[in-house]
Amino acid sequence: TAQVLHRRSKSLTMAEETKSQDVELQGVVAAKSEASSPKTPSKGKRSLRSASHSCGKVLGLLACLYVFMLALDLMGVSFKALGGKGAGQLFSITDNPIAGLMVGVLATVLVQSSSTSTSIVVGLVGADQLSVHNAIPIIMGANIGTSVTNTLVSMGHAGERLELERAFAGATVHDMFNMLSVAVLLPIEVFVWAITGIGGPIYWVSLVLAEFIMGGSSSDATFTSPTKAIVDPLAKAIMDKNTKVINALSVGMPEALTPTVSVSCTSVDCSQYFCVGDYMADVWRHVNKAAYTELPRCSDYLGAADLCPGSTCLLGADGFYEDYVLHGDILDSGLLHNLGDVAGGIVGLVLSLLLLCGSLFCLVKLLHSLVMGPAKRMILKATHMNDYLAMALGAVLTILVQSSSVVTSALTPLCGVGVLPVYKMLPLTLGANIGTTFTSILAALAVFKPSTIQVAMCHLCFNIMGILIWFPIPAMRRVVVNAACLLGLYASFWRLVPLLYILVMFLAVPAVALGISLLFGISLAAGVVVLFLTLTALGTFLVWWNKGGCYKVLSKKQRESRDEQKTELEEPVEKEVEPREETGTVEV
Secondary structure (H helix, E strand, O other): OHHHHHHHHHHHHHHHHHHHHHHHHHHHHHHHHHHHOOOOOOHHHHHHHHHHHHHHHHHHHHHHHHHHHHHHHHHHHHHHHHHHHHHHHHOOOOOOHHHHHHHHHHHHHHHOOHHHHHHHHHHHHHOOOOOHHHHHHHHHHHHHHOOHHHHHHHHHHOOOHHHHHHHHHHHHHHHHHHHHHHHHHHHHHHHHHHHHOOOOHHHHHHHHHHHHHOOOOOOOOOOOOHHHHHHHHHHHHHOEEOOHHHHHHHHOOOOEEOOOOOOOOOOOOOOOEEEEOHHHHHHHHHHOHHHHHOOOEHHHHOOOOOOOOOOEEEOOHHHHHHHHHHOOOOEEEOOOHHHHHHHHHHHHHHHHHHHHHHHHHHHHHHHHHHOOOHHHHHHHHHHOOOHHHHHHHHHHHHHHHOOHHHHHHHHHHHHHOOOOOHHHHHHHHHHHHHHOHHHHHHHHHHHOOHHHHHHHHHHHHHHHHHHHHHOOOHHHHHHHHHHHHHHHHHHHHOOOHHHHHHHHHHHHHHHHHHHHHHHHHHOHHHHHHHHHHHHHHHHHHHHHHHHHHHHHHOOHHHHHHHHHHHHHHOOOHHHOOOOOOOOOOOOO
16 A cells, blocks of 8 residues: 555656646747747737728729729720711711611710710701601610720620629620610611601600700700819820811711802802801811801802801801811820821720720729728628619719710629629619710700700610610519620630620621611612521521520530539628637647
């Protein structure tokens, strides 16, 4: 018993010595680690550093947005310089609905601004150069043409498949809504017009609204976009345009008239005179005020004061039109002005594309950084707002910016990085469509004639009717969203799909349709034959596509695998792992 007790006491003593040694060793290790490791910054310093980083990123984001809007402005001016004269001359061939629709698409693509196209249409209607009935298809085409800008922006995400799919789908939501609305409303408008001989639903609703508005008083309505006020000084220093040259081309040359009494003039050609209306005179003054003021008046040489009742009678107007309209420069100031329209437009277009790509790259990187973590949760909560509230937000933003292209192009990168879902992009886009009508309404109020008010209301009515057809009912809404998502799916597998889509839908199809419609005016038989062959080819393609041709482009297996990849990559924010709270234990 004594031996057993001795052994037990010896074991306890050894255990106590080992425990004390372990405690001393832990203390030494802790002291060394405290001495060797830097002091952890306090919570206040960490929050200050995080706030400064966030502020820097926000400032960088604002700078990227400024360069982005500058690039869009320069791109619009470049397109006007390169294709503005052609766009202005297009407005003279709008005698049938198909031609008018395609003219609206092509003209808006060329000038890169539906606001410019619709303002020209309002001016032509106010000058009695275009009827309200013929203006309606042009307005519809302008709605389609304006969506090419955000489609171009979506191509900036071509480096990553999933981002390109989401960005291209978000951009083409605009296209799908506009094209489907035209496909429904234009045939109804033409059919009712053929029965009544006056106009269709859009015409009559806009007529009622115009009569109601005309009960007010005339006033000049102007509104300066704050973003334009910020971007314009630098943009104008690089290149500035004179859109009145385009307007003058759209009005055309005044008719030459012969005096009933022969008068001999030595310094001026008195063999013909021209009656220039108020709208045309105002446009010509903006083209070149000094040259217009020097044009001789009929009253000074012909002696008759009533040759042009309600208009200005001028001599030598054909020379003014030839020198300052047909051969006049659209670029009238800026660093690139001396290069001329063609060279200046090309240089400006290359510069704008470089700025657009660079700003978009930095914008996407900063968005990726900012939308992670709590910021992502806040933005996603904001995107969960009511659809109609989102539509109102899109309209207000477009009214402030005065450009639906800028708003939708700024939202497209958000779709690409996954912050803005495609289904939420639709109401914001529809709101932008409503907001862009504000420009044409202002242009109409400035003229304040019944016809101009009515054509501005046509623009508004077309967008509202399209929204009533495709948005309130979920099944109809899914048609628009699913069509855009399908295009995004093809783009994720074939990176050239966005470029081919732009070339086909915004250039080739409008040009072919316009050519066929003009062919009917030249030869009815040739027009019928070409139209029959075109419809046969299109019908054959659609039958082949629906019979399984679509799976030859993209197989069922590829579609299913892509859906699985998207499900794995697109993790909802609610399932993100929350950061663990700090505890006293340390995992090794």
